[in-house]
Every structure is written in C-alpha cells, then in structure tokens.
Amino acid sequence: xxxxxxxxxxxxxxxxxxxxxxxxxxxxxxxxxxxxxxxxxxxxxxxxxxxxxxxxxxxxxxxxxxxxxxxxxxxxxxxxxxxxxxxxxxxxxxxxxxxxxxxxxxxxxxxxxxxxxxxxxxxxxxxxxxxxxxxxxxxxxxxxxxxxxxxxxxxxxxxxxxxxxxxxxxxxxxxxxxxxxxxxxxxxxxxxxxxxxxxxxxxxxxxxxxxxxxxxxxxxxxxxxxxxxxxxxxxxxxxxxxxxxxxxxxxxxxxxxxxxxxxxxxxxxxxxxxxxxxxxxxxxxxxxxxxxxxxxxxxxxxxxxxxxxxxxxxxxxxxxxxxxxxxxxxxxxxxxxxxxxxxxxxxxxxxxxxxxxxxxxxxxxxxxxxxxxxxxxxxxxxxxxxxxxxxxxxxxxxxxxxxxxxxxxxxxxxxxxxxxxxxxxxxxxxxxxxxxxxxxxxxxxxxxxxxxxxxxxxxxxxxxxxxxxxxxxxxxxxxxxxxxxxx
Amino acid sequence: xxxxxxxxxxxxxxxxxxxxxxxxxxxxxxxxxxxxxxxxxxxxxxxxxxxxxxxxxxxxxxxxxxxxxxxxxxxxxxxxxxxxxxxxxxxxxxxxxxxxxxxxxxxxxxxxxxxxxxxxxxxxxxxxxxxxxxxxxxxxxxxxxxxxxxxxxxxxxxxxxxx
Numbered sequence: 286x287x288x289x290x291x292x293x294x295x296x297x298x299x300x301x302x303x304x305x306x307x308x309x310x311x312x313x314x315x316x317x318x319x320x321x322x323x324x325x326x327x328x329x330x331x332x333x334x335x336x337x338x339x340x341x342x343x344x345x346x347x348x349x350x351x352x353x354x355x356x357x358x359x360x361x362x363x364x365x366x367x368x369x370x371x372x373x374x375x376x377x378x379x380x381x382x383x384x385x386x387x388x389x390x391x392x393x394x395x396x397x398x399x400x401x402x403x404x405x406x407x408x409x410x411x412x413x414x415x416x417x418x419x420x421x422x423x424x425x426x427x428x429x430x431x432x433x434x435x436x437x438x439x440x441x442x443x444x445x446x447x448x449x450x451x452x453x454x455x456x457x458x459x460x461x462x463x464x465x466x467x468x469x470x471x472x473x474x475x476x477x478x479x480x481x482x483x484x485x486x487x488x489x490x491x492x493x494x495x496x497x498x499x500x501x502x503x504x505x506x507x508x509x510x511x512x513x514x515x516x517x518x519x520x521x522x523x524x525x526x527x528x529x530x531x532x533x534x535x536x537x538x539x540x541x542x543x544x545x546x547x548x549x550x551x552x553x554x555x556x557x558x559x560x561x562x563x564x565x566x567x568x569x570x571x572x573x574x575x576x577x578x579x580x581x582x583x584x585x586x587x588x589x590x591x592x593x594x595x596x597x598x599x600x601x602x603x604x605x606x607x608x609x610x611x612x613x614x615x616x617x618x619x620x621x622x623x624x625x626x627x628x629x630x631x632x633x634x635x636x637x638x639x640x641x642x643x644x645x646x647x648x649x650x651x652x653x654x655x656x657x658x659x660x661x662x663x664x665x666x667x668x669x670x671x672x673x674x675x676x677x678x679x680x681x682x683x684x685x686x687x688x689x690x691x692x693x694x695x696x697x698x699x700x701x702x703x704x705x706x707x708x709x710x711x712x713x714x715x716x717x718x719x720x721x722x723x724x725x726x727x728x729x730x731x732x733x734x735x736x737x738x739x740x741x742x743x744x745x746x747x748x749x750x751x752x753x754x755x756x757x758x759x760x761x762x763x764x765x766x767x768x769x770x771x772x
Numbered sequence: 773x774x775x776x777x778x779x780x781x782x783x784x785x786x787x788x789x790x791x792x793x794x795x796x797x798x799x800x801x802x803x804x805x806x807x808x809x810x811x812x813x814x815x816x817x818x819x820x821x822x823x824x825x826x827x828x829x830x831x832x833x834x835x836x837x838x839x840x841x842x843x844x845x846x847x848x849x850x851x852x853x854x855x856x857x858x859x860x861x862x863x864x865x866x867x868x869x870x871x872x873x874x875x876x877x878x879x880x881x882x883x884x885x886x887x888x889x890x891x892x893x894x895x896x897x898x899x900x901x902x903x904x905x906x907x908x909x910x911x912x913x914x915x916x917x918x919x920x921x922x923x924x925x926x927x928x929x930x931x932x933x934x935x
Contacts, residue, residue: 362914362934386912386934423906482873493909494935532872535911535934539865546858546915559915705805730906732836772909 287331289340297321297356297755301340311557314343318352321689323751329743330358335365341557342370346565347377349631349638355645355694356751357743361385363560366644369692372566374626374637378554379571380563381545381578383641384624386538388578389585390496390529391463391620392668394679395593397600398612399522401502404767406725408603409500413727413768415599416498420592422491422772423729430591432485438473440488441481444583448590454597458590460657462618463647463665466586468579470626475577477540484533484584489591493729493772495737496528497673498596501764504676511663511681511761515616523764524613525677526592527670529622534581541574566639575624575639582623589618616679617657617666621646621695629690640690648693648758650684667758671745672697673726673737673771674719677764678749685756693758697745706741707732719769728771737771801829804917804932810908811917811932815925819856822920822927823863824881827894830864831877833933835899836907840879842895846870850890856920860929863890864913875899908935 289308291299301318318339322330330336335358342364343352349371358367363382372378404412421429432440440447445459445466459465473481491498503521506512517523530537545562548554548570554563564571593615597608604611624641631638649656649665656665665682675697686693712731715738719726728734752758804811812829816822831840848870850862863883870876878896885891911934919930 362916423901423909479869479873483869486873494911532911536869539912542915543858543862729901732906736908 287334287336289336291320291327291331291336294319297323297751299327301336303343305340307340307557308337312340312344314340315345315348316343316351318343320354320358321356321751321755321757322358323356323747323754326356326747326751333360335360338363338365338558339368341561342368342383344557345370345372345378345380345561345563346554347373349373349377349636350690353689353692355692355757357644357694357696357748361643363558363562364641364643367694368643369641369645369689371629371638371640371690374566374639377566377639378563379566379575379624379639380561380641381538381542381574382560382562383643384538384578385622385643386535387529387622388534388538388581389620390622391585391589391618392670393526393589393593393618394616394666394668395524395526395596395613396516396616397522397524400520401522401767402520404522406723409768410725411603412500412599413725413770415603416596416770417727419595419599420491420498420770421489422770423493428487428489430489432488434481434485437481437485437488440484440587441473441476441580441583442471443467444471445586445590448587448594453591453594458593458615461615462586463620466590466618468582470576471579471583472576473580475573476537476580480533480536480540483531483536487531487533488584488588490531490588491528491592491770491772492531493733495672496772497670498592498770499525499677499766500768501525501677501766503762504765505763507760507762508681514660514663515666515679515761516614517616517679517762523616524596525668525670525764526589526596528585528588528592530581530585531588533584537577537581541577544570545574578624582620585620586618617668619646619668627690629687638690640692642692644695645692646695647691648682648686649691650682650686652684653691656682666761667693669694669745669749670696672739672742673769674722674724674766675739675742675745678745678760679762679764680749680753680758681761682758683756686758689757694748694752697742697748706738707735710735710738724766724769726769726771733771801825801832803829803833804930806932809932809935811930813928813930815928817926819927820883820885822929823860823883823885823890826860826864826929826931827867827881828879830867830910830933831879834871834907834910835877835904838904840877840904841897842880843897844876844895846876846894848892848894852885852887852889857918859885859890860920860931861913861915861918863892864931867894868910868913871899877904910935
C-alpha cells in the first residue's frame with residue numbers, strides 16, 4: 286500500500302506535490318505528478334507502487350510540465366503502465382522505461398458493411414477458425430513469409446508502406462495509421478543483428494499474451510456525429526487487431542536498455558530506480574535508442590498491415606465477397622507504447638518535446654494537423670481494447686488532452702497474476718462461459734484462455750469513463766466481441 | 773550433473789521443501805508471481821549452478837514445466853564486464869534470443885564463468901506445441917527485483933520477466 290500524498294486538484298485529477306521525497310527519501314521531483322482517476326479507483330491505484338513510479342518519473346532531467354499517469358495506471362518497469370512524460374528536445378533525456386519492451390504495441394480497427402444479423406454463430410465460427418489459420422499466433426509463432434536481411438531493413442525503415450508496396454493491403458490504408466505507419470527517424474543501422482534475426486522470423490504474426498484479434502459488434506453509439514465521420518454505426522461488424530513489434534521490438538529494448546544502463550554512469554545521471562535508465566536526447570546513446578525504437582515502431586505497423594491483409598482475405602474466403610465490396614477500410618491505428626518528437630504548447634510557448642507514452646494512447650483533438658483530413662472536424666479516433674470477451678471502445682481525441690501532451694488511457698490492466706488466474710479457472714470453462722455469452726473463441730491453448738480470463742482484468746469501462754470525465758478522450762462507440770482469436 | 777552422488781548426510785542440512793524439489797523434480801527454482809509478470813528464484817550451490825537453474829526456470833515458464841530432452845546443443849559465450857547482475861540478464865536474454873530465432877527450448881545447462889567470459893553449453897530440442905505444451909511467451913528479462921545473493925548454501929538469483 287502506497288501512503289504518499291495525493292491531493293485532489295480537480296475532478297478526476299490527483300496530484301503528488303513536488304515536495305514529495307519518496308519512500309526511501311531518494312526522490313527529488315523536478316515537476317509535480319498527476320494521476321487521472323476517479324474517487325473509487327484511487328484506493329486501488331495506491332495498492333501497488335505505481336504512484337511512487339510516477340513521482341520517480343518526475344525526477345527525469347528536462348521533464349516538462351508534469352509527470353502523468355492515465356486512469357489505467359498500474360505498476361510497470363521504470364515508468365508505470367499508463368505513464369506519460371514529455372522531456373525537452375534539447376535538454377531532456379529519453380528512456381526506454383518510458384516506452385516498454387513491446388515498442389508500438391497498438392490497436393487497429395477495420396470496419397465492414399456487415400451487420401450482426403448477416404453473420405450467424407456458424408459463420409462467426411468459420412471466420413474465427415479461418416483467421417486462426419491465416420494469422421500465425423501463439424508462443425513462438427513464426428512468420429508465413431521469410432524475409433531477407435535487406436528486406437527486413439526496408440521494413441524497419443519504411444513501416445506499413447513496405448507492406449503496402451509488397452502487396453499487403455491498400456494504398457489508402459496508410460492515411461489512417463498514426464504517423465501514416467512510419468516514423469521517419471528510423472535508421473536500421475542502430476538495430477542489432479539479433480533484433481533483425483528475431484524480426485525476420487516473426488514479421489506478420491500476432492504473438493501471445495494479451496494480444497488478440499476480434500470480430501466485434503458495435504453495441505452502442507455515444508456520439509452519432511463522430512461515429513458517422515468514422516464510418517461506424519450500431520450493430521455493424523468491425524475487426525480489432527491488437528499486437529506489437531514482437532521479438533524484434535523486445536530485442537531492441539533489451540539491447541538499448543543495456544547500453545543505457547552504462548550511459549547512466551557515463552553521464553552521471555542520478556535515478557531513484559535503475560529501470561528509468563536513460564540518456565540525454567542529444568547524446569550518441571540517446572539518439573541511437575530513438576532511431577532504433579522508431580525501427581521497432583515501423584516493424585509493428587508493417588506487422589499489423591500484413592495481418593489486416595490476411596483478415597481481409599479470411600473474410601473473402603468465408604463469405605465469398607471481395608474485401609472492397611465488404612467496405613473493409615481501416616478506421617484507424619494507434620500505438621500505445623512509444624516516444625515521439627512532437628510540438629506542444631507549454632505556458633503559451635510552442636516547444637518540441639519527446640513525449641513518452643507507455644500504455645497510453647495519443648489523443649489529438651481537431652486542432653492538431655497530424656490527424657487524417659477526413660477526421661479533421663472530429664479529432665483522432667482513439668482505440669481502447671478491452672480484454673478477451675469483454676468490450677472495447679472507440680473514442681475521439683480532444684483539445685483538452687493537450688494538458689497530457691495529447692494522451693489518454695490505453696486499456697484495462699491486470700488485477701490478477703497469470704499463475705493465479707490459471708489456478709482459479711480452467712481454460713475450457715472460460716471458453717464455455719464465453720460461448721454462453723455468444724462469443725466463440727479460438728486460442729492456441731487452454732491455459733492462455735485461463736490466464737487471459739476477463740475477470741483477471743480491471744473493468745475497462747471505468748477506465749474509459751474516467752478518461753471521458755476528465756475530457757482526455759470522449760466516448761464514440763462501444764464494441765462487444767462475437768469471435769476471438771487468441772495467441 | 774553429480775546430484776545423485778551427494779553423500780546422504782547432506783539431507784539433514786537442507787529444508788524439506790528443497791529436498792523434495794531437488795529429488796523429485798531435479799530443480800531448485802521457484803516461480804515468483806507478480807500481477808502482470810512472472811519471475812524466478814533460482815538457487816545453486818555456486819554461481820554457475822544458480823545461472824543454470826535460472827535458465828531452467830525460464831524454460832519451465834515457457835513450456836509450462838514439461839520435459840525437455842537433450843537432442844541438440846548450443847555453445848554460448850558472453851563477455852563478462854564484471855557486473856554479475858548484468859551478466860545474468862545477458863545470459864538469459866541470449867537464451868531467449870536463440871529460443872525465438874531457432875525455436876529451441878533448453879532443459880540442461882553447463883555453465884562456467886571466469887573473469888572475462890561466461891561460457892556455456894545449453895542442451896535441448898525444437899519446441900513442439902504438442903509435446904511441450906504452452907506456457908508463456910516471455911518478452912524480455914528485466915532488471916526489476918534483480919538480485920544475486922551469496923549465502924551459506926550457495927547462490928540465489930531473483931529475476932523477473934516481462935511477459
């Protein structure tokens with residue numbers, strides 16, 4: 286139980302004052318820290334050490350404004366999950382602990398012109414089984430396509446564009462991806478051979494753990510105007526893809542974390558937690574991490590792009606109708622583990638900042654130029670995946686979110702360990718329960734079903750309602766799963 | 773492994789749980805639970821054995837504790853910078869890398885560590901979902917709770933994985 290000071294400074298906003306010195310008296314905060322939560326959640330937030338981690342983030346050199354945590358805050362390595370921090374683009378530091386191992390883990394939403402009435406249980410089962418067959422998933426799931434080293438370098442530097450140019454998906458898809466599916470700062474020269482080898486065998490795979498592919502039904506519309514612009518309506522069938530940069534990103538993080546462990550000594554950086562290892566943004570080590578991280582981000586966008594192509598093919602195979610005829614366009618694609626160089630207004634002054642979002646989603650409002658022209662009047666779509674068999678949300682970004690450097694929550698977050706979940710439930714039971722709710726699930730194994738049981742997670746609706754209440758992102762639609770592919 | 777050759781009187785010096793694990797399952801690692809992640813506490817009579825146990829524990833998490841036969845060998849050399857904690861992270865990260873790229877799982881390790889290098893032989897086989905079941909996909913080895921304790925009975929390593 287964390288017992289530090291948390292002062293309510295406004296609705297859904299709790300502050301750890303700058304004067305807080307930490308449990309071990311080793312924290313000197315440069316800026317205050319703010320946790321976005323409702324009154325009910327705040328007691329559970331204090332249960333793990335996550336608030337201490339937000340305070341520790343506030344010690345980072347060059348941090349601007351405030352260290353922040355989104356409503357789905359929970360303990361993570363270095364930064365808490367749900368952590369957001371911006372550092373100055375000249376004087377600040379960059380930290381892999383503020384991004385996470387699964388760089389550009391993210392979510393993509395594809396719409397269709399089908400409604401729930403068009404697909405009976407049998408069709409859903411056929412679709413899920415077809416998806417399971419076409420999209421490699423599970424532990425050690427390997428690619429259908431083996432790339433050469435030169436091709437992989439292209440993936441790392443071009444991102445989703447590489448996939449489109451090689452026949453995966455449509456040219457127009459790129460417009461509806463965050464960053465258009467490519468971070469320009471990527472330089473494959475900063476990626477180790479090991480990361481490339483891991484990438485080569487895993488590009489175009491879902492992976493395991495909490496990653497999933499779902500066929501969903503739009504159950505509720507909160508904002509009809511925004512939904513219309515996003516092309517979403519009640520009872521429509523949509524497909525959600527949740528995966529990241531696989532072993533390639535994990536290796537890039539591992540490699541650079543190791544370098545930064547030593548850079549901390551070299552640059553004489555004092556940190557309250559070893560896992561906040563970082564380097565000045567302008568240092569050789571800092572620049573190298575950022576360029577490699579961008580490669581992992583690009584890998585993830587290419588990965589999701591290939592999966593989208595197989596999703597479309599699967600629908601075509603089962604339904605006998607072309608994907609274009611089925612209107613299977615991308616609504617949007619967001620990343621929720623990333624650091625980006627962005628312009629934000631701080632105390633009335635425009636500044637370039639490295640915004641770290643770890644388990645946090647970009648939530649840009651209508652004012653931002655980065656969002657697709659089609660959504661300019663509404664703001665950026667924000668995709669919040671629930672966990673297997675629960676519900677997911679489509680939200681819209683807001684100008685209010687500028688107070689969090691354009692960030693909001695990313696999902697639910699675990700409340701029970703995987704081992705405990707496995708002891709408590711059997712996978713077969715979970716599958717049967719889902720079936721009773723009208724959800725068909727195909728998992729690589731029963732134990733994953735138990736581990737990823739919906740009861741092992743926080744209630745995603747409370748997280749989303751809090752972000753909505755705080756104005757960081759506003760609810761547009763709620764989706765419920767009909768079919769689940771689990772790694 | 774010379775475990776079976778140990779003189780019987782040693783039994784009285786070890787806790788019953790340790791004895792049980794060692795002789796029934798031939799391992800001395802325990803799984804550490806954490807809300808979002810999972811780790812191990814590995815004990816060996818010296819540093820090398822603790823490193824080997826940590827590796828066994830990691831593959832037990834990946835394969836849900838199933839039997840891994842020694843059909844192939846990989847020889848591993850890792851530069852030792854003098855920091856034992858960094859070395860154990862590098863060691864397990866290297867095995868994770870081989871697992872990912874070659875689809876191998878390992879169950880038996882011989883490790884030796886000198887001032888300059890860690891050299892090891894890892895024995896195992898190709899991962900087979902049917903045979904090895906399905907544990908957890910480990911993303912990475914982390915520095916959280918990372919600790920190497922030297923004590924009367926040998927060495928204990930605590931380490932957590934990101935999954």
